[in-house]
Amino acid sequence: MSEIWVELPPAPARRYPVHVEAGGLERLGELYTRHVAGARAAIVTDRTVEKLHARRALQALKARGVDAQVVPVPAGESSKSLEWADRLYTRLIWGRFDREAVIVALGGGVVIDLAGFVAATYLRGVRWVVVPTTLLAQVDASVGGKTGVNHRLGKNLIGAFHQPEFVLIDPETLRTLPERERWSGLVEAIKHGLIRDEALFERFERELEALARLEDVSALEAVIARSVAIKAEIVARDEREATGLRALLNLGHTVGHALEAATGYRALTHGEAVAWGLLAEAWIARARGRLSPEAFERVVRLLARVPKPSLPEDLANEELLEYIRRDKKARRGGLRLVLLEGIGRAELAEVEEVEILQALRFLRDHDAQAQDNRARRPRAEPEPPGGAEP
Ligand SMILES: NC(=O)c1ccc[n+]([C@@H]2O[C@H](COP(=O)([O-])OP(=O)(O)OC[C@H]3O[C@@H](n4cnc5c(N)ncnc54)[C@H](O)[C@@H]3O)[C@@H](O)[C@H]2O)c1
Ligand SMILES: [Zn+2]
Known part of the structure; x- marks a missing residue:
């Protein structure tokens, strides 16, 4: 308790x-x-x-x-x-x-x-x-x-x-x-670890699947309590999003929201979209040299363990960027994104559209590679028609 x-x-x-x-x-x-x-x-x-x-x-x-x-x-x-x-x-x-x-x-x-x-x-x-x-x-x-x-x-x-x-x-x-809904919530907790708490992130590295399957309720209880404490601390210092601190909670959400909106809020759960968003936004931080290659690899490896549908092929990167532009226009100003500085540290930064397009390209390559790996792995059961992930 x-x-x-x-x-x-x-x-x-x-x-x-x-x-x-x-x-x-x-x-x-x-x-x-x-x-x-x-x-x-x-x-x-x-x-x-x-x-x-x-x-x-x-x-x-x-x-x-x-x-x-x-x-x-x-x-x-x-x-x-x-x-x-x-x-x-x-x-x-x-x-x-x-x-x-x-x-x-x-x-x-x-x-x-x-x-x-x-x-x-x-x-x-x-x-x-x-x-x-x-x-x-x-x-x-x-x-x-x-x-x-x-x-x-x-x-x-x-x-x-x-x-x-x-x-x-x-x-x-x-x-x-x-279980798919539990995974969706876990992604938000991973996000809290990424912006504020490396120890929480490490816990996910050790126990991610067990947490999603609820194998040990006291482990999940501890993760929820830590995650709540992180959000509570941020909200206490910036209840109304006045200083930019609360905005850090949007890590992964700029790209994530665009994916959700562009797929009509049907193809992906919120957490799955945010998992893709976290990857894309970590890539930008990595490309800028803010996030070390080692930290970036850890983010990629952890998020690869989150089951998620592939990115829709009929959705062009330009179209996604258009959703991001619309979202940001509603909030005025240029493209401000939360960028990781390390595991447990994040900052707001201005980014260029071209960086977002590059990050989306990285997502596609990463997704294609993951699909490839899955296809190569021997399967106990034949692929369902259409080959779609659940
Ligand atoms: N106010 C905030 O700060 C804040 C933050 C994040 C998200 N949201 C909002 O939350 C909503 C998404 O929340 P959500 O994912 O919980 O969606 P949800 O409330 O629709 O719940 C998802 C589904 O799970 C079912 N469900 C709920 N508890 C269950 C249980 N214990 N066992 C079995 N089924 C259960 C629900 O009936 C529903 O069908 C969005 O509208 C989003 O905008 C608000
Ligand atoms: Zn969210």
Whole structure:
């Protein structure tokens, strides 16, 4: 068990604990009583998580005398919308939830972003609690207070900063999560190691596959706690992305977001896209001589162990660059990228478009080589039709 405190200036006005404990969901009621003590709670979740974990959350709260009810939304990114926020407001108003009511977000990043946004805006803001059930949400969306919904013109365009009363992370809930989703979350944790903590990176070098398969829940618990501590430290020093420090969390995301957008958010999970992005962006740091060849090789070797679909062949590098340009234009200015200075160290830097194109070329070569190696390896089973990776 570990408890990490997120301290936001002006301290100690806003501080809240992130409680990480295998089996900790059973203690939701106890933590709720200690840190919130609102008499009424709405557990916002999605239909998938509802079936798997909502009953235990509900019982834990009811056992402490909390008048709690489950409010489900459909699973999937499309619930992160103003329309679903509106339906939740309606449920809360009909249910006579007042300013003392508490929203408990139980689910992945979609539920957290949506429920957090509703908590930030309902009656000008009510208290909320985060219980993340995907690895991505546990190491990323659960800390930082960013909430929001998508607009038809773009992702995450409507939102608010709203910090929760506490976060409860139970790695046991990840047993029901598909392994591909666990890999996706692990990539964000690798990213945290890359920007801040070589020891965490080394742990991945030793135990990556065992962590993805959840062979040892206490090992995963430790990795999540460390990853949360890194994000908490960064957010505490730059909550609103004012100094550039929080921007370091975007390592791998410039190229990663472009890949996701260019493939219609279908071909790759977020983590898979970020894994490709980390490789491309590490290549630029290497080409500039900021990252040593040895460190670069370690990054390449580790990310090669992350299972991911090949890059789509019908997607031209120029087209990807166009997505990056659009993304950056929205944020004004030239191409600013997070570049690795070593394992555990990163800095913001201006880069040229030609460097990005070169990095994309490196990605293609690297991918082709990996495919080649796979084809050469003897296989127990014939390749499925089309040869696509799962
Ligand atoms: N606010 C932030 O700081 C922040 C940070 C990163 C990502 N995000 C947002 O998070 C979203 C992605 O999050 P995500 O990957 O968790 O997606 P998600 O919430 O859609 O969850 C992925 C899938 O896993 C299912 N699921 C969740 N927990 C499960 C469990 N324990 N067992 C089995 N199935 C389970 C869900 O029903 C869903 O189908 C994006 O919308 C992204 O913008 C927000
Ligand atoms: Zn991410």
